[in-house]
Amino acid sequence: MAELSVIGQRVPRVDAREKVTGQAKYAADYSLPDMLWCKLLRSPHPHARILNIDTSQAEKLPGVKGIVTGKDFGGWSWGWMPATRDETPLAVDKVRYMAEAVAGLAAVDEDTAEEATGLIKVDYEELPGVFDPEEAMKDGAPQVHDYVKNNISVEYHWNFGDTEKAFAESHLVREDRFRTARATHGYLEPPAILAYYDPTGYITVWASKQSPYFHYRHLAACFKLPLSRVRVVQPFIGGGFGGTKNDSLAGDFCAVLLSKMTGRPVKYIESMEEELATSRRRHSVIVYSKMGVDKDGLLKAIQHRVVADGGGYTAIGPLSMYLNGFITTLPYRLPHFKFDAYRVFTNNPIGAAMRGHGVTHTRFAAEIQMEMLAEELGIDPVEMRMRNAIDNPKPGEIYETINKVTLETCGLKQAIKEAVEDPLWRDRDKMPKKEGAISWGVGLSGTSYSGGARQMGHQACAAIIRLCEDGTVNLITGATDCGQGSDTVLCMIAAEEMGIKLDDVSIKRVDTAYTPVDPGSYGSRVTILAGQATQKAARQVKKQLLEVAAKNWQVKPEDVEIRLGEVSLKSDPSKKMPFIKLARIACYSGTGAVIMGTGYSSYGIEHLDLTSGTGNGACSYSFTAHTARVGVDMETGKIITTGFTLASDCGRLLSPIQAEGQIEGGAIQGLGQALYEDFIMDKGKTLNPTFLDYKMPHALDVPNMKLIDIVTDDPFGPFGAKEASEGSIVSAPPAVISAIHDATGIWFKELPVTPEKVVKALKEKK
Amino acid sequence: MKEINLTVNSQPYRLSVPPHRTLLEVIREDLGLTGTKEGCGLGECGACTVLMDGQAVNSCLVLAAEADGKEITTVEGLADGDKLHPIQQAFVDHGGLQCGFCTPGMILSAKALLDKNPHPTEEEIKQGIAGNLCRCTGYAKIIESIKAAADNMGGK
Numbered sequence A: 001m002a003e004l005s006v007i008g009q010r011v012p013r014v015d016a017r018e019k020v021t022g023q024a025k026y027a028a029d030y031s032l033p034d035m036l037w038c039k040l041l042r043s044p045h046p047h048a049r050i051l052n053i054d055t056s057q058a059e060k061l062p063g064v065k066g067i068v069t070g071k072d073f074g075g076w077s078w079g080w081m082p083a084t085r086d087e088t089p090l091a092v093d094k095v096r097y098m099a100e101a102v103a104g105l106a107a108v109d110e111d112t113a114e115e116a117t118g119l120i121k122v123d124y125e126e127l128p129g130v131f132d133p134e135e136a137m138k139d140g141a142p143q144v145h146d147y148v149k150n151n152i153s154v155e156y157h158w159n160f161g162d163t164e165k166a167f168a169e170s171h172l173v174r175e176d177r178f179r180t181a182r183a184t185h186g187y188l189e190p191p192a193i194l195a196y197y198d199p200t201g202y203i204t205v206w207a208s209k210q211s212p213y214f215h216y217r218h219l220a221a222c223f224k225l226p227l228s229r230v231r232v233v234q235p236f237i238g239g240g241f242g243g244t245k246n247d248s249l250a251g252d253f254c255a256v257l258l259s260k261m262t263g264r265p266v267k268y269i270e271s272m273e274e275e276l277a278t279s280r281r282r283h284s285v286i287v288y289s290k291m292g293v294d295k296d297g298l299l300k301a302i303q304h305r306v307v308a309d310g311g312g313y314t315a316i317g318p319l320s321m322y323l324n325g326f327i328t329t330l331p332y333r334l335p336h337f338k339f340d341a342y343r344v345f346t347n348n349p350i351g352a353a354m355r356g357h358g359v360t361h362t363r364f365a366a367e368i369q370m371e372m373l374a375e376e377l378g379i380d381p382v383e384m385r386m387r388n389a390i391d392n393p394k395p396g397e398i399y400e401t402i403n404k405v406t407l408e409t410c411g412l413k414q415a416i417k418e419a420v421e422d423p424l425w426r427d428r429d430k431m432p433k434k435e436g437a438i439s440w441g442v443g444l445s446g447t448s449y450s451g452g453a454r455q456m457g458h459q460a461c462a463a464i465i466r467l468c469e470d471g472t473v474n475l476i477t478g479a480t481d482c483g484q485g486s487d488t489v490l491c492m493i494a495a496e497e498m499g500i501k502l503d504d505v506s507i508k509r510v511d512t513a514y515t516p517v518d519p520g521s522y523g524s525r526v527t528i529l530a531g532q533a534t535q536k537a538a539r540q541v542k543k544q545l546l547e548v549a550a551k552n553w554q555v556k557p558e559d560v561e562i563r564l565g566e567v568s569l570k571s572d573p574s575k576k577m578p579f580i581k582l583a584r585i586a587c588y589s590g591t592g593a594v595i596m597g598t599g600y601s602s603y604g605i606e607h608l609d610l611t612s613g614t615g616n617g618a619c620s621y622s623f624t625a626h627t628a629r630v631g632v633d634m635e636t637g638k639i640i641t642t643g644f645t646l647a648s649d650c651g652r653l654l655s656p657i658q659a660e661g662q663i664e665g666g667a668i669q670g671l672g673q674a675l676y677e678d679f680i681m682d683k684g685k686t687l688n689p690t691f692l693d694y695k696m697p698h699a700l701d702v703p704n705m706k707l708i709d710i711v712t713d714d715p716f717g718p719f720g721a722k723e724a725s726e727g728s729i730v731s732a733p734p735a736v737i738s739a740i741h742d743a744t745g746i747w748f749k750e751l752p753v754t755p756e757k758v759v760k761a762l763k764e765k766k
Numbered sequence B: 001m002k003e004i005n006l007t008v009n010s011q012p013y014r015l016s017v018p019p020h021r022t023l024l025e026v027i028r029e030d031l032g033l034t035g036t037k038e039g040c041g042l043g044e045c046g047a048c049t050v051l052m053d054g055q056a057v058n059s060c061l062v063l064a065a066e067a068d069g070k071e072i073t074t075v076e077g078l079a080d081g082d083k084l085h086p087i088q089q090a091f092v093d094h095g096g097l098q099c100g101f102c103t104p105g106m107i108l109s110a111k112a113l114l115d116k117n118p119h120p121t122e123e124e125i126k127q128g129i130a131g132n133l134c135r136c137t138g139y140a141k142i143i144e145s146i147k148a149a150a151d152n153m154g155g156k
Helices: A016-020 A056-060 A110-117 A163-169 A212-222 A250-262 A272-278 A317-326 A359-377 A381-388 A412-421 A486-498 A526-553 A579-588 A656-675 A726-744 A755-765 B023-030 B086-094 B103-116 B122-128 B140-153
Strands: A036-042 A048-054 A064-069 A101-107 A121-126 A152-160 A172-179 A192-198 A202-207 A230-233 A266-269 A284-293 A299-311 A336-345 A438-451 A462-467 A473-477 A505-507 A560-563 A566-569 A576-578 A596-600 A620-633 A639-649 A704-709 B002-008 B011-017 B049-052 B055-058 B071-073
Touching (some): A016 B086, A016 B103, A036 A250, A036 A272, A048 A101, A064 A110, A064 A250, A101 A250, A163 A284, A163 A336, A192 A250, A202 A212, A202 A250, A212 A230, A212 A250, A250 A266, A299 A359, A317 A336, A359 A726, A381 A412, A381 A438, A412 A438, A412 A620, A412 A639, A412 A704, A438 A726, A462 A486, A462 A579, A473 A526, A486 A526, A526 A560, A526 A579, A576 A579, A639 A656, A656 A704, A656 A726, A656 B140, A726 A755, B011 B023, B055 B103, B122 B140
Parallel strands (some): A639 A704, B002 B071
Antiparallel strands (some): A036 A101, A048 A121, A152 A336, A172 A284, A192 A266, A438 A620, A462 A596, A560 A566, B002 B011, B049 B055, B049 B071
16 A cells, blocks of 8 residues: 555544534524424324324414424325335324324424424324234234235345255254344434425425435425425534434424425424434344354354334335345355345334444344354354454455355454454453452454445435635535544545645535535445545546646656645655645636546445345445453342453554544444343333433443454455444444353343343343 | 523623523523533433533533522633633544534533542543443543543643
8 A cells, every 4th residue: 555644644533623612513503583493292102093183272372383284294205115105204194103293383482382282182093002023923913004914014035055954964053032122323412403495495404414315305205396406404413323313204394394384494303302212223123043053163054034123114124124134144154044034013113224234133143143052062262253254355356155245355363363362352261250249251252244335226425626726625525424533534535635634625514505415324335435436536636736737847747746735746856846836826827727526436336136135235344353351240230341352354444533433432332232222112102211211331331442453455445444333333242242141151142131131040040 | 580690601691581491591592602412401411511610510400590690611611712622622632522412511521520630530530421421432532532631731
């Protein structure tokens, strides 16, 4: 790799100053004169027919300016795929989960709006509900939607190789049932929108959307306007992690429609309780895993039957289920694989996407089951993984899985090797195993995640770079930084490619009226795909500037070099000029040039095949090995985590501070899902819709973290980059569960492992 | 309505507020200082943390009437012109933020801690920010930032 000036430097985020001074504006921080406040009325039943909605009393309350119900949206519905557009902005005939919105209203202030929602009278006919996906699949179960049978929202049946034969030939086969938690994103910024429907037929919204172009399409379709008349202006986003902020919500549609009706701007801010009770959270998934190995522990076959709680609507479910299966063939060599997936409608809140989308469930099951097999065979867990792990392909070679996932770099073996050389694992036998009531244990995981995700339909990210006459540049992209640091990374890529200083690159937030269309921030795709687009745009600008410099110096463009804001002649570095001078020459010579570069990404542009599960769902794959040390109080069941070693092959780290923050954040979010986080549901009702009761990790729960970089230069990423953080959230739970097993001798198969579960299991063990 | 006098970031204000109005609402809506964030509205996340007479408080749980006569510091009141407060600078330099939504509250909790305890241990730092949730960073770089700020401030 050529010597890099900006990439790889430990630079602060480009938006850090705005954020530490409180100047960064989030959706709820925007206001307009004459603005109304929107509130929603939500269903108190998980499954009920709507017989009548009487808004007359609410209309009479002074200050109420408009009320909308489901019928006002004219039957429009949306969803991720054309065949599954089963959700309407507000429930029309029936509510399918508790707290589904049934009406929205706008009033002069928040208190009046709140009071008015209490005056809307809805007559419901309660229907029998179904809350367990396996119950919902049975004949005779209450039907959540009429358009499918047995509540099957999505199903896939993939079969690669001959699993039956492979199990018959296996030395040892295990079958276990695993279950993942009802976990949610837990960002601190509740969804919010400020909407204005200009009476001449333009929509402008300031909304907390991590993928604003989804929202732009939804609004154009719902309000039957050309896309060119829908403007989503992007504020700073207070965390995303997929799901909710990648979709449009009842409050969004209501705010826009109420603005259209009243001619005034309308603001809607969801309360955190509403958010936690209705978020488009990670699916809770039951994984029936069957795994066969030979006498040396080499994997022969995996068969997964997964049943996911889809909740009331499909949303992004078809992709979630695909992701449950498509990289079960990574990161270990797997000759035979069978996958039967069922996403099932229930009367619970909607299951959707969250960081580590899909893979967190099946990889957790496979990791734990592989360790169980290793234990039965008497094979060391490190050895078990090293025997099965995919080797790093030699440069130019490609590894292909049985379902035709291909990769050119794989740092898993190196990650495991370095993780277990770290004292946390290496010296585990020198550390105390028992101290009072605390039993200590250490665990390991080795996992993979995809980066640069492919999507149905439009996939390309784009960038525009404009040269200013003072030598600075504007970087314009439709890609969103929702906190992950991509704006910084994209600016670094532009600076590196153009040979200028990072400070001379300026980036602004997405505005669909001006920025190029972009698929969105999901599937760890921004650095890879918007990064490639930025590279291409920067190269175009640089090419034009090199031509100007060459003409000026009477040399060839390839003889000129631009580096850190200095333009020089390669053969005679004493001949040089500052970049600003070259910019001025370019912009002012003759009639004056207007120098711009554009580019869009081309990595991974293939068709995504959901029904067969064959082919690449992404550009490249990260590999992660974690070790964790935990202490289990054998009396109270409380678990503390004191150490995490996180070895990650994220390709090359372009912005190390940002990548480290992602890896650490992903691991701690994963720790939460291993030990604490779960929505407690009672017949569709969320019993813990508050942060206090949902229990995300706080600072005192966090172990010391040590990071190890495994650098591979992937050809399908700018400067060799792959994804960071989704691998981390996938890898953390199995490492923690393996550590708990080391401490207690018990394999926990259901997340999260709460003190209650530990105490119960310890009693059963006795 | 109740007449209150309060000082926010050294500026005196006289306001007439309904009895149920919170300090957070006054700061964000009446004074237009939107740097202070509302996360949960229940005192569980710490995003709305401000200093009231030097104490870190969840401004969503403080009634405006209770702030009568008090001195309030919000995130907008920390920098000295263009010069960031050393805690802000440390968060910038050490990557102590990602989405930034918890950041104003986190920085004010850090300030309350360092004002009382200029040389905290790691455990004391964790205790000092235990009331502030952050979902992005996993806290490691926040703790590192506060340590660096303590070192840079040299107990001042």
